[in-house]
Amino acid sequence: MVEKVDIDIKMKFLHGFSNKTRIQILESIKTEEKTVTQIVDDLNGNQSNISQHLACLKGCRLIVGRQDGKYVYYRVRNQLVRDLLTNFDVVLEDIQNDIACCNSHIYQ
Amino acid sequence: MVEKVDIDIKMKFLHGFSNKTRIQILESIKTEEKTVTQIVDDLNGNQSNISQHLACLKGCRLIVGRQDGKYVYYRVRNQLVRDLLTNFDVVLEDIQNDIACCNSHIYQ
DNA sequence: ACAATATATTAGCAATCACTAATATGTGTG
DNA sequence: CACACATATTAGTGATTGCTAATATATTGT
Numbered sequence: 001m002v003e004k005v006d007i008d009i010k011m012k013f014l015h016g017f018s019n020k021t022r023i024q025i026l027e028s029i030k031t032e033e034k035t036v037t038q039i040v041d042d043l044n045g046n047q048s049n050i051s052q053h054l055a056c057l058k059g060c061r062l063i064v065g066r067q068d069g070k071y072v073y074y075r076v077r078n079q080l081v082r083d084l085l086t087n088f089d090v091v092l093e094d095i096q097n098d099i100a101c102c103n104s105h106i107y108q
Numbered sequence: 109m110v111e112k113v114d115i116d117i118k119m120k121f122l123h124g125f126s127n128k129t130r131i132q133i134l135e136s137i138k139t140e141e142k143t144v145t146q147i148v149d150d151l152n153g154n155q156s157n158i159s160q161h162l163a164c165l166k167g168c169r170l171i172v173g174r175q176d177g178k179y180v181y182y183r184v185r186n187q188l189v190r191d192l193l194t195n196f197d198v199v200l201e202d203i204q205n206d207i208a209c210c211n212s213h214i215y216q
Numbered sequence: 217a218c219a220a221t222a223t224a225t226t227a228g229c230a231a232t233c234a235c236t237a238a239t240a241t242g243t244g245t246g
Numbered sequence: 247c248a249c250a251c252a253t254a255t256t257a258g259t260g261a262t263t264g265c266t267a268a269t270a271t272a273t274t275g276t
Contacts, residue, residue: 018233019233019234021234021235027239046235046236046237048235048238049236050234050235052234052235053234067242067243069243069244070242070243070244071243097219
């Protein structure tokens with residue numbers, strides 16, 4: 001049974017998924033925690049930019065960080081969030097199949 | 109098994125969830141199809157605005173519309189998308205519980 | 217064909233967002 | 247303490263987004 005959720009908290013949460021860099025970060029740390037530098041290298045990104053998106057994802061409660069010496073390791077919050085990320089791909093695969101079979105659809 | 113999905117198509121898809129009005133539309137038609145006017149009334153929204161978001165959601169492949177006379181009925185694409193919407197609430201409930209128990213967390 | 221209703225589209229503007237560069241903070245090491 | 251490295255923060259700017267109002271298109275009934 002799913003309880004009522006506040007729409008504004010929900011939007012803050014969903015905001016986490018609305019940017020390509022953030023999605024790439026989530027995918028990068030979906031199965032293993034990584035330091036900021038590792039993520040920056042992974043995405044071939046800008047350190048400042050990645051740090052900002054990490055702060056955003058942390059604010060959205062999608063990831064958690066732990067400090068270890070001079071490194072900060074980030075990981076996806078928990079299995080529920082990982083499942084949600086997988087669920088995106090499941091739905092997307094379904095959509096892509098549909099687009100593939102029915103070329104009468106105009107993909108805007 | 110989940111296949112590779114194109115990141116840009118994925119972002120287009122996820123864009124559908126990044127706006128409060130669009131989420132409200134999705135929730136409004138999650139279990140039953142509705143006309144544009146019904147949705148406008150439901151959300152107490154602006155007709156032009158809602159139409160634009162409906163076009164966006166259709167482009168994201170999250171909803172489908174069918175014309176019946178002078179009405180257009182919109183509904184959530186399929187069960188997979190409905191499940192995804194439910195999944196949002198499941199994860200969110202978990203996050204809210206966590207915020208509720210651990211007030212040492214600063215919710216920015 | 218005309219009026220009424222339903223929906224879509226367009227244009228313009230204000231608000232939000234994402235990026236870069238520069239700088240600040242924090243942590244370990246010689 | 248000074249230096250190197252890791253990460254965070256800030257400010258500024260260009261791009262994207264979402265809203266409203268106005269208008270266009272489509273469908274039905276008379």
